[in-house]
Amino acid sequence: MAGKTLYDKIWDAHVVHEAEDGTTHLYIDRHLVHEVTSPQAFEGLRMSGRSVRAPEKTIAVPDHNVPTTEGRDKVIENAESRIQVEALDKNAKEFGVHYYPVSDIRQGIVHIIGPEQGWTLPGMTIVCGDSHTATHGAFGALAHGIGTSEVEHVLATQTLIQSKSKNMKVEITGKLSPGVTAKDIVLSIIGKTGTAGGTGYVIEYCGEAIQALSMEGRMTICNMAIEGGARAGLIAPDQTTFDYVQGRPHAPKGAQWEAAMAWWKTLYSDDDAHWDKVVTIAGEDIAPVVTWGTSPEDALPIDAEVPDPSSFAGGKVEAAKRSLDYMGLKPGTKLSEIEIDTVFIGSCTNGRIEDLREVAKIMEGRHVKEGIRAMIVPGSGLVRAQAEEEGIAQKLIDAGFEWRLAGCSMCLGMNPDQLAPGERCASTSNRNFEGRQGRGGRTHLMSPAMAAAAAVTGRLTDVRALS
Amino acid sequence: MDKFEKITGVAAPLPLVNVDTDMIIPKQFLKTIKRSGLGVNLFDEMRYDDDGNEVPDFVLNKPQYREAEVLVAGENFGCGSSREHAPWAIKDFGIRCVIAPSFAEIFYNNCFKNGILPIRLPQEQVDLLMKDAEKGQNARMTVDLEAQTVTTSDGEVIPFEVDPFRKHCLLEGLDDIALTLEKASEIDAYESRVAQERPWV
Numbered sequence: 001m002a003g004k005t006l007y008d009k010i011w012d013a014h015v016v017h018e019a020e021d022g023t024t025h026l027y028i029d030r031h032l033v034h035e036v037t038s039p040q041a042f043e044g045l046r047m048s049g050r051s052v053r054a055p056e057k058t059i060a061v062p063d064h065n066v067p068t069t070e071g072r073d074k075v076i077e078n079a080e081s082r083i084q085v086e087a088l089d090k091n092a093k094e095f096g097v098h099y100y101p102v103s104d105i106r107q108g109i110v111h112i113i114g115p116e117q118g119w120t121l122p123g124m125t126i127v128c129g130d131s132h133t134a135t136h137g138a139f140g141a142l143a144h145g146i147g148t149s150e151v152e153h154v155l156a157t158q159t160l161i162q163s164k165s166k167n168m169k170v171e172i173t174g175k176l177s178p179g180v181t182a183k184d185i186v187l188s189i190i191g192k193t194g195t196a197g198g199t200g201y202v203i204e205y206c207g208e209a210i211q212a213l214s215m216e217g218r219m220t221i222c223n224m225a226i227e228g229g230a231r232a233g234l235i236a237p238d239q240t241t242f243d244y245v246q247g248r249p250h251a252p253k254g255a256q257w258e259a260a261m262a263w264w265k266t267l268y269s270d271d272d273a274h275w276d277k278v279v280t281i282a283g284e285d286i287a288p289v290v291t292w293g294t295s296p297e298d299a300l301p302i303d304a305e306v307p308d309p310s311s312f313a314g315g316k317v318e319a320a321k322r323s324l325d326y327m328g329l330k331p332g333t334k335l336s337e338i339e340i341d342t343v344f345i346g347s348c349t350n351g352r353i354e355d356l357r358e359v360a361k362i363m364e365g366r367h368v369k370e371g372i373r374a375m376i377v378p379g380s381g382l383v384r385a386q387a388e389e390e391g392i393a394q395k396l397i398d399a400g401f402e403w404r405l406a407g408c409s410m411c412l413g414m415n416p417d418q419l420a421p422g423e424r425c426a427s428t429s430n431r432n433f434e435g436r437q438g439r440g441g442r443t444h445l446m447s448p449a450m451a452a453a454a455a456v457t458g459r460l461t462d463v464r465a466l467s
Numbered sequence: 468m469d470k471f472e473k474i475t476g477v478a479a480p481l482p483l484v485n486v487d488t489d490m491i492i493p494k495q496f497l498k499t500i501k502r503s504g505l506g507v508n509l510f511d512e513m514r515y516d517d518d519g520n521e522v523p524d525f526v527l528n529k530p531q532y533r534e535a536e537v538l539v540a541g542e543n544f545g546c547g548s549s550r551e552h553a554p555w556a557i558k559d560f561g562i563r564c565v566i567a568p569s570f571a572e573i574f575y576n577n578c579f580k581n582g583i584l585p586i587r588l589p590q591e592q593v594d595l596l597m598k599d600a601e602k603g604q605n606a607r608m609t610v611d612l613e614a615q616t617v618t619t620s621d622g623e624v625i626p627f628e629v630d631p632f633r634k635h636c637l638l639e640g641l642d643d644i645a646l647t648l649e650k651a652s653e654i655d656a657y658e659s660r661v662a663q664e665r666p667w668v
Contacts, residue, residue: 013665016657017650023632025650027657029668037550039500050644053654065498080498087500124668131549131573145549145573148502149580149643157647159654163630195485196543196569229546231572252667260667295485315484315541322483412548414494421517433489433547435512 003270005167006236007202010142010267014125016159025159029124032110033060033097033151035088036414037129041152042091051095053158058097059119062088063109064414066102068377068404073103081415095155108380108406111135111348115219116380118248122237122264127154132348132430134225137234138218139241140267142202144232165231166276168201169269172209174283179464181358182217183350183428183447185209185281186224187289191299193279198230201277204269205235209283215244216354223349224430227296236268290335290460291432291445293323298432302450302462306333326434327442328422335460338444342425343374343455344437345401345448347411350428351379353386355448359401360392362452362463368400369458375402375417377409401455413438426454469582470640474563475609476536478600479526486540487547488574492556505552506559527560531603535560537610539593539600540567544585545574554581564610566617568593579633582640584612586627595619612638 004012016025031054038060045051052058065081066072076082085102092099100107106117111132114120120136126143127133129151136143146160154160170193172185190197203225210221218235225233242261245251252260287301298320300307308331309320324331329338345351345359356378368374376396378384384406387393397403410417411429419425419441428451432443444460453463496508514525521528527535538557544567545553554577557565565578566586578585588596599606599619606620612634617625636643661668 017653019632021631023630025647025653027654027661036497040502040551043500048644078498084498084500121667123665129549129551131547133549147549147551147554147573147577147580149551149577153644153647156644157651157654158658159647159650161632161643161647195546196571199543199569199572226573229543229571256667260665263665295487315482318482319484412489412494414497431487431489431547433487435493436489439493439512439517 002274003272005269005273006140006204006234006267007142007167008273010123010125011164013123022163024162024164026125026162028127028154028158028160029057030114030119030126031058031154032114032126032128032133033058034064034110034128034130035062035084036064037148038091038151039084039087040148041155042095044152045155050156052097052155055096057158058155059114060088060092060097061100061107061110061113062102064408064412066407067415068407068409068417070405072405078416105381105385108383109348109351109408111223112351112379112383115139116248116382118245118251121245121251121260122241123267127160131226132223134233135219135223135348137222137225137232138215139245140234140237142232142234145226165202166200167274168198168203168230168277169275170203170205171207171278171280172205172283173207173280174209175212176209176283176286179288179449180286181447181449182213182220184286184289186221187291187296187299187445188281188286189279190224190228190296191289192281193228195227195295195297196229198225198228201230203228203230203233205233210235211238214354215240216352219352220349224296227430237264288447288450288463290450292327292329292335293320294326294432294434295319295323296430296432296445298323300335302335302460304335306331306335308332336462337459339459340424340426340444340454341373342419342423343372343451344410344425344427344429345375345451346377346379346409347429348379349430350448351377351383353383355428356383356387356392358448359452360395362449362466363396363399366399366456368455372455372458374400374455375404375410377404378406380406410437412436426451426460468580468640468642471563471582471584471612471637473609473611473613474536475607477532477534477604478537478539478596478608479532479535480597480600481526481538481540482597484541485543485546488545488550488553489547491545491553492550497550497552502555503559505556506561509556509560536562537564537566537608538562539596540565542568544570546571549573551577551581554578554583558583566593566596579637580643582637584610584637586610586617588625588627592625
């Protein structure tokens with residue numbers, strides 16, 4: 001019998017019931033909840049007289065709707081946003097789940113605060129009504145997004161009805177070149193496999209270049225597993241993981257830490273495990289990447305040109321034409337000549353302390369180009385506080401950035417932080433879909449370092465060439 | 468949940484690949500705390516111009532497709548966010564079945580929870596159904612879940628695959644949560660066991 005993958009091991013440890021056809025009730029260790037995808041679920045519980053089975057394993061935080069400007073803890077001006085946040089306040093209280101309100105310094109994007117507070121641990125099953133739940137896979141957890149009906153199901157039963165995915169291995173060999181980061185890795189993977197390349201799979205990212213990443217970098221990679229179509233992405237836990245987790249508020253302590261470590265150290269894919277699909281990319285071949293279109297798979301190295309739609313095949317030809325029309329770009333234009341209006345640094349993909357340090361490093365002795373709107377939205381109140389303590393915040397403010405409060409912000413523009421029609425943005429977020437950052441807004445995805453470089457020059461720029 | 472047994476109706480053609488959930492229902496409509504009323508904003512940014520007027524060329528604005536009950540689309544339909552507002556909007560519009568060569572997983576799951584049948588078929592068969600859909604309102608397609616067939620307006624029968632458990636739930640309109648709560652003793656047993664094995668969880 002073949003060995004097991006990391007995914008197989010976590011799956012097996014969480015099976016409550018398996019039917020003959022393979023339909024499985026999987027136990028959920030952590031359920032993260034935010035204000036947009038939960039109100040209907042809580043209302044469903046109320047209407048059927050059900051309770052939350054494991055409130056101690058349920059963590060709620062408002063993040064999508066919240067303004068990122070001062071005074072938001074007093075009043076949220078947009079009535080619909082306010083009602084959603086108030087509904088979460090009420091539901092969290094009524095059902096007794098852990099809660100980080102807007103006024104709490106620990107508030108932030110759900111996928112940033114889960115790891116920050118030590119709720120996210122290796123070997124766990126973690127779900128949230130949010131596709132970027134894949135982020136938590138960086139800890140060697142099985143983590144994925146669910147819909148609101150499933151949110152209600154998990155609230156009521158602490159289980160999820162699942163069928164098992166196939167195993168896919170994505171190996172990044174060797175070392176990265178200078179100026180190349182985790183975001184470039186994951187955009188390059190999606191550029192190669194496509195947005196549906198991972199459909200039906202759970203991806204394990206491995207290889208020397210992955211192992212060398214910090215937890216922040218690993219979270220950036222796993223965060224975008226969903227952009228490649230995968231149910232989840234994960235990375236085997238190692239000393240980097242354990243060092244990050246140890247001492248966090250909800251991480252195990254003392255004898256329990258030792259017991260946990262003993263199990264966590266068994267969480268890796270066996271040498272003889274079976275893989276249904278394998279993708280290998282040499283780390284040396286990865287360059288700083290930007291997207292040109294309206295799908296995350298539209299990723300190219302910064303020294304490339306806007307492609308000709310006729311160079312694609314099948315339905316992608318029309319899709320590329322539509323993308324270029326929406327993006328206002330012509331085939332053959334050098335990516336490095338595309339001028340931008342706005343820079344957004346933040347999101348669950350790149351709103352962590354390391355990302356802000358990276359931006360600060362690039363901005364050392366430089367300034368945001370005149371006329372460019374540049375915004376930094378830390379992923380959590382604690383990330384913001386840490387950046388202020390390290391002196392990064394002041395440097396970034398001095399360099400011309402707006403320094404905001406924590407939330408999802410312009411990643412999806414549910415709060416007032418939006419692009420105007422035709423406005424072009426260098427963004428560290430995860431989706432460049434039509435209208436994502438605001439109706440008619442044009443998004444180019446890239447790393448924090450590349451977004452900082454764009455802020456300096458006012459156009460998409462190779463950070464390695466910044467003089 | 469509403470049952471899905473058999474429908475006969477107009478199919479709307481949407482020959483786009485990678486239709487994402489932001490296209491299906493843009494973020495500004497996610498601020499609702501209800502499940503209903505989203506149909507009017509289905510495909511909002513493609514369906515209406517900046518002033519809120521209907522874009523006449525968009526398929527669901529054409530007279531022959533305003534009552535569509537089936538949607539035929541390109542590969543990787545429903546990619547992007549987990550928002551269940553996407554199937555809620557589709558259902559609220561009146562569409563009960565989406566046919567495509569492939570779907571994003573979360574969207575695919577969400578459909579079944581809302582009485583919508585997503586059908587995966589090979590590209591050639593989707594192309595054939597797309598042509599049939601392009602005929603307009605006199606070309607009514609039949610989708611029969613029990614028999615697992617789609618029948619074109621010309622009477623051509625195309626079989627499809629569906630997971631037996633999901634089929635059963637959809638045919639009966641079953642509530643997943645009630646089914647799972649019947650397994651409460653197994654969940655209890657699991658929790659007791661794990662409390663010993665992994666007490667830190």
